[in-house]
Amino acid sequence: MTRAKATAIGFTAVLMWALLALLTIGSAPVPPFLLNALCFAIGGTLGLIWTARRGLSVLRTVSWKVYAFGTLGLFGYHFLYFTAFRIAPTAETGLIAYLWPLFIVLFSGLLPGEKLAAQHIIGALVAFGGAALIVLGRGSEGEVSALGLVLAFACALTWAAYSVLSRRLGDVPTESVTVFCLATAALSLIAHLALEQTIWPQGVLGWGAVLVLGLGPVGAAFFTWDMGMKKGDIQILGVASYAAPLLSTLALVLAGITAPSYMILLAAVLIAGGAAMAARPRKQDGARSTDSAG
Structure with a gap:
C-alpha cells in the first residue's frame, strides 16, 4: 500500500466522524456509555466479518500487550471524553x-523516519x-470546571498517543x-451499569442511528484510521482531522439543526488553509526530487 493511498484511507475516518454529532442526536436519549457499548459491539462484529476473509486465526498472532494498548486507547479516550462533558x-x-490533531502533529516528530517541519505546526x-470558531460558536450548557478541563x-x-504509537505497531x-x-x-457496558440509567433507542430512527454509528463513525472509522496512522502521512492526517468539526457542523446545517453563518465560512477557510499549508511539499523535498531525476 502506498503512502498516498494509506493517507486517503485514513481520511475516510475523518469523513465518517463528521456524521458523529448528527447520528448521536438521532440516537437520543440513549446515555453515552450504553451508546458506546452498542456501537462498539456493532463495530466489533463488523470487524469479525471483515477479519474472517483472512481467517480469525490472525487474531491469535497478536500479543495481548497490543490488545491492552488498543483497548486502553479506545476505551480510555471515550471514558475521559464522556466524563469530562x-x-x-x-x-x-x-x-x-x-x-x-495538534498533538498528533507534534508527537509525530518523535517517530523514527518522520520529519516535523514548521509548516506542519503552523498549519495545525x-x-x-478554525476548529475553535466552530466549537466555541456552539456555546456552553454548564459551568466551566477545572476537573472537566x-x-x-x-x-x-x-x-x-494512541494514534501516534499505532505507527510503531506497523507490523x-x-x-x-x-x-x-x-x-x-x-x-x-460495565461503565454504563455502574454510572447510568438504561434508556434504549427510541423507534426505528433511534435504532437506525445506532446501527449507522456502529457501522461507520464508531466502527469502520477506527479500522481505516489505523491504516492511515500506520502507513499514511501522519502530519497531513493530523491537520486534516480538523475538518471533522467543520463537516459535522455542515451536516447539522443541511439537516436543519444548525443555522448557517459567516463564522462557519471563516472556519472552513482556516481549516482548508491550514491543511493546504501542512500538505505543501517542502523546498528540500522538491530539490531532492529534482536531484534524483537528474
Missing part, C-alpha cells in the same frame, strides 16, 4: 478535547483556529482493531 458540558471542554495551529486535556493526549494487522472494539464495548 458530564462534569463540564461547555464549549471550552470541547475545544481542549479537540487538541488531539491555523486549522485549530483536565479530563478533556487527558482525553486529547490519550487519543493522540500488527489492522484486524486487531476488532478486539479493541469488542473489549471497549464490554468495558463501556
Whole structure:
C-alpha cells in the first residue's frame, strides 16, 4: 500500500466522524456509555466479518500487550471524553478535547523516519483556529470546571498517543482493531451499569442511528484510521482531522439543526488553509526530487 493511498484511507475516518454529532442526536436519549457499548459491539462484529476473509486465526498472532494498548486507547479516550462533558458540558471542554490533531502533529516528530517541519505546526495551529470558531460558536450548557478541563486535556493526549504509537505497531494487522472494539464495548457496558440509567433507542430512527454509528463513525472509522496512522502521512492526517468539526457542523446545517453563518465560512477557510499549508511539499523535498531525476 502506498503512502498516498494509506493517507486517503485514513481520511475516510475523518469523513465518517463528521456524521458523529448528527447520528448521536438521532440516537437520543440513549446515555453515552450504553451508546458506546452498542456501537462498539456493532463495530466489533463488523470487524469479525471483515477479519474472517483472512481467517480469525490472525487474531491469535497478536500479543495481548497490543490488545491492552488498543483497548486502553479506545476505551480510555471515550471514558475521559464522556466524563469530562458530564462534569463540564461547555464549549471550552470541547475545544481542549479537540487538541488531539495538534498533538498528533507534534508527537509525530518523535517517530523514527518522520520529519516535523514548521509548516506542519503552523498549519495545525491555523486549522485549530478554525476548529475553535466552530466549537466555541456552539456555546456552553454548564459551568466551566477545572476537573472537566483536565479530563478533556487527558482525553486529547490519550487519543493522540494512541494514534501516534499505532505507527510503531506497523507490523500488527489492522484486524486487531476488532478486539479493541469488542473489549471497549464490554468495558463501556460495565461503565454504563455502574454510572447510568438504561434508556434504549427510541423507534426505528433511534435504532437506525445506532446501527449507522456502529457501522461507520464508531466502527469502520477506527479500522481505516489505523491504516492511515500506520502507513499514511501522519502530519497531513493530523491537520486534516480538523475538518471533522467543520463537516459535522455542515451536516447539522443541511439537516436543519444548525443555522448557517459567516463564522462557519471563516472556519472552513482556516481549516482548508491550514491543511493546504501542512500538505505543501517542502523546498528540500522538491530539490531532492529534482536531484534524483537528474
